[in-house]
Amino acid sequence: MALKVTVVGVGMVGEQIVSILRERDFPMEWPPRICATRARSETLAGEGFKVEETGEEAFDGAEVVFFAGKEGGKGASVQWGEKAVKAGAICVDNGGDFRMDPTVPLVVPEVNLDAVTPDKSFIASPNCSTIQMVLVLNAIHQVTRIRRVVVSTYQSVSGWGVQAEQELLNQIPHALKSLDDIPFDPMVFASPIAFNLFPHIDKFTEDGYTKEEMKMVWETQKIMGDDTIKISPTTVRVAVMVGHGESINIETERKLTAAEAREILSNAPGVVVIDEPNTNSPRPDPLERTYPVPLDVRKPEYRDMVLVGRIREDPTIGNGLNLWCVADNLRKGAALNVVQIAEGLIERGRLNP
Template sequence: MALKVTVVGVGMVGEQIVSILRERNFPMKWPPRICATRARSEVLAGEGFHVEETAEGAFEGVDVVFFAGKEGGKGASVQWGKKAVDAGAICVDNGGDFRMDPAVPLVVPEVNLDAVTPDKSFIASPNCSTIQMVLVLDALHRAARIRRVVVSTYQSVSGWGVAAQEDLLKQIPHALKSLDDIPFEPTVFASPIAFNLFPHIDKFLEDGYTKEEMKMVWETQKIMGDDTIKISPTTVRVPVLVGHGEAINIETEKKLSAAEAREILANSPGVVVIDEPNTNSPRNDPLERTYPVPLDVRRPEYQDMVLVGRIREDPTIENGLNLWCVADNLRKGAALNVVQIAEGLIERGRLNP
């Protein structure tokens, strides 16, 4: 029988989950049940849905529950996750409330699906910036063991949510006329984002880092099963609608050449390497190379992948690499990852359509 699915949350990620379930022909009874904080009608991924107010009955007889993320002060999974598991469902949570719970597996399926042991029915999906970095790091870690990572992110406004995208689009007409006194919504960002950027994502902590930065540290160590990996992050919000970029410096125990790193990554699941001589360049630069940019994730062949380029050796340390990666933060950074977790559980016989 086809699986019965409930999606909790109708924001940008919830809509993407619905879209991806349909795109990938997930073996389920269509349509999924859609739940949120209040009942209403919504158009999600071009299809009309009746949205139910989330209640215990929403999980009875359901095989899989996807929690899209936050609803209210904490994620809906805080209120409803245990009830869904008790009702017999496997839950995959895109929200952040349980990621660092020792009892909850934190999963990027290409990396550590084995963390979902038979006794685990509640699974967390990592933060968007963590997912794309871990897909790159894991392959190199297996080959050469990573000691230290310095990462700077360039994160799109959709990582915050719909209100941030809307605010950027409202700011642009004013900014085109004048960069002075651009009106902005201060409950979203601390500064205007149009033609601007700032190193401020999520709340600040006592040590001066932000929560977003520390997510990249703690989540990466948990997923890779190695808390000896040192990670120094700076996360930056940029005026891009969708697509996160990351500049990553990596120190390894074993020497890897740039060519070896390219080959390793080119053969890694979920990764596409875009790093070769650009023979079509009109800029009179015979050494120019190709590299990915956020607009590339709009292309169907790239939308579900982590794109990697600018792979080069770091001459300032003995065993060092620099590289650049880009991914769709709403798809692989969120909705796709949770669906792929469920697909992995089907392949392993944990879910039986």
């Protein structure tokens, strides 16, 4: 029997969920039930769907519900999560409302699918910037404990949602003529984003950090089950459409050479290392190396992976490494992770198609 699936939210992440369910031949009845704030017809991933206004009946008979709505009191999983669980579904939520709830497992399946014990039916998926970092950190942490991480992110506009992508597209024609007085909607970003970047993602906290930065700290510690790992983050929005980059400095308990780190990461699930002499470079630099960039996540072989490069030893501390990683924030950072969680639960017999 194929699983009955409901997807709540048809924005950037909801569309990717639909596309990934199709691509991966998820064992389900097609089409999934699709819900949003209001009923209409929508084309998602090239296919036409009837979208329903979300109501209790959206969860009748559903075995899996993927939430990809907005966050907060009026958001999808706050409004409907409990009702979906009561209706008997296993729910996987992309939003941030329940990630730090101690009763809710926060899961990156390559790292901690075990957190989904038989009594858990509501599962949270981490923030996009956390997911890609955790895949890298966990591989190293299995070999030698990580003491401290300093991370700076370079996050694409699609991480904010569909309105932010439109905001960048709308600003580009103006910015091509003049970089002065670029029109912008301050409810989306606090500054123009075209040809720009700014160290401001999500709301500020009283100590001067932003919520996005604190998500990287708390979520990483929760997923890795170690709240002694120190994490010092700065999150930056950049004028890229899709694909987040992260520069990560890692201090480990035992020294790892760059070659050892390359070997560990080459064998890590979900990770691809792109870090070798660039023999194809037209530039006269015999030491030039390859490295991943956000446009790489458009390539079919890379779109579901966390790409890692620039792996170097940090000579300024005893046991330090520097590296760079890139992933598709809409796929591994959101939609793919939730589908992989459901696939993991099928493998473990918790969901029975």
